[in-house]
Amino acid sequence: MVPTQERSYRALTVDTVRSAVEQLQYFEDVEQLQVSEIGDGNLNYVFLLEEPATGKSLIVKQALPYAKVVGESWPLTLDRAKIEYQSLQKAAEVVPNLVPVVYHHDMEMAYTVMEDLSSHEILRSALINGNQYPNLGKDIGTYTAQTLFHTSDFYLHPFTKKALVKDFLNPELCKITEDLVFTDPFFDHDTNEISDEIRPFVTQFWQDEELKREAAKLKLQFLTEAEALLHGDLHSGSIFVTANSTKVIDPEFAFVGPIGFDLGSFLANLLLNYLSQEAHMKEKADLQVFRDFLSDTWKQTWETFATQFLELCKTKGHFTFSSIKGVAEEFVDKVWRDTLGFAGCEMVRRTIGLAQVADLNTIEDAPVQIDLKQKALTSGAALIKNRNEIKGINAFLSWIQEL
Ligand code: SR1
Ligand code: MG
Structure with missing residues (x-):
């Protein structure tokens, strides 16, 4: 038939x-x-x-x-x-x-x-052009907290949750992510896009056994942890912005997976822009102001997410143990660690894998582009390997300063 x-x-x-x-x-x-x-x-x-x-x-x-x-x-x-x-x-x-x-x-x-959202601009190009959006962090924090809580076991009846898992299996698009984010960039795979100039650095990068072990753990989490209905591809090309409006588009990769994957995808794309601004921003003073905006955006995203998610667990949660002190808080701590690890994987894939980002690839000065790509790989690897050591938003903001 x-x-x-x-x-x-x-x-x-x-x-x-x-x-x-x-x-x-x-x-x-x-x-x-x-x-x-x-x-x-x-x-x-x-x-x-x-x-x-x-x-x-x-x-x-x-x-x-x-x-x-x-x-x-x-x-x-x-x-x-x-x-x-x-x-x-x-x-x-x-x-x-x-x-x-x-x-x-x-x-x-x-x-x-x-x-039609033509009145808006795609966040990726807006950030490359150095535009700031004061509501962005609060909006993405709200988007993630609300969509993820209301499709998680903290809120849904177990039957409804399992029906959701079934309705959003999305195996083919998950397989794209499993390959392009969690596998290919860690090996010499033909889907990767690696210039001759950066290949020696990447060849060294692939020798890091600890990195591969930790990436494998994150891949297994992506494959097995059905925490909530994810957007599944929450990078800065999936977000439209104006000065006072944020719209999240393109959730075709949606499936029930680990919550930190959405937050990590967003964080990674902020970080790639943060690094790339060294080339895009001509004035050093402007660079610092813009990087502060990106750091603040992430701080607001995380704090809005964590505050709203915990409040929802308290006020609307149906999970019996939600009322026990520390249960929801420890879950959010786990999401934090996962977010850092998934952000690291997304940074690596957007730098050497298929579907790279304009933030880095539009840098015309070749040696600068190579240098920043190496930084992106090193930073991504550090997030993957040190995700359990960077404890909380303030530790993370100090870590960013070292980039
Ligand atoms: C073949 S699809 C390549 C990438 O585009 C989408 O935006 C996803 O990020 C996917 O990995
Ligand atoms: Mg898309």
Whole structure:
């Protein structure tokens, strides 16, 4: 039997995408829409549909049956579009102001119609340009605390929790992370992208047995610890910002996993930007101010997450032991250690693995870029190996000063 997906799926084009919004009766005249494909991610098509007469606009995001970043030789499940849609819906139950509004999802065609966030900027480019967002830490701390608590065993009935695990198995996208984050960058694998100039350093890096042992432990945690429904890919390319708005997008890697993975992904991308600013910021005084902003952002993220998560355990928790002193607190301490370790893995993968970051790769001065990539690898490895020794946010902020 032909699976439903294959029976009716067609890739949309700028000419056919109007059909995706016709039935919504959102626009006055779909024939008058201006359409452009604006996707710059690794996996999907993203169409922007604009109606000049009314000033209205929408986004149609469609999954392709392969990974766009590599091409048709890397087939990839269309199920990820449904996972993303369901994950956005779940997040909207608890943080509606921190995710885009979703108008429609078509399972067979694997597309979702959602709010146009063109008024926002992607956080990665905004940070590279040196822009500051005072609410960012509080918003990401709130997003993580609320989405993760409400999908964890601290809140859900065990039957509901297990149904959630089943609904969000997402094996193919998890496998991408298992390979690209937790395996390939620690070995000489052909998915890695390593220039000749940095290869001798990386070859040494791969000799570190302790690093590999600790990375293996983190990989096993990712494979086995079903703590809460994660975003699954919370880097600075998955966050849209304005001066007073933050929107988390793109949760197609969502699955029930270890909470520290979301926080660690966010932290790693702040740290990569922190390092890269040595090249992007021309004035030393500006560099210090901007790095202080990044450190403050992480402090606010962590403190907001920890405070809200513990408060939720106290006020809304259904886990019998939550009322016992220290149970929730020790869990949050464990999340802290995991966050540092996962951040280290994400730093390593974004430096030498597949899908690297513009923060480092747009540095034009080659020796400076190599030097900063080496620093990123060393810092990532230090986080992986020392995650149990950096105890708490203040110790971490001192550690950053040494970078
Ligand atoms: C083949 S997908 C490569 C990367 O893009 C996504 O953003 C994820 O981070 C994934 O690992
Ligand atoms: Mg993405």
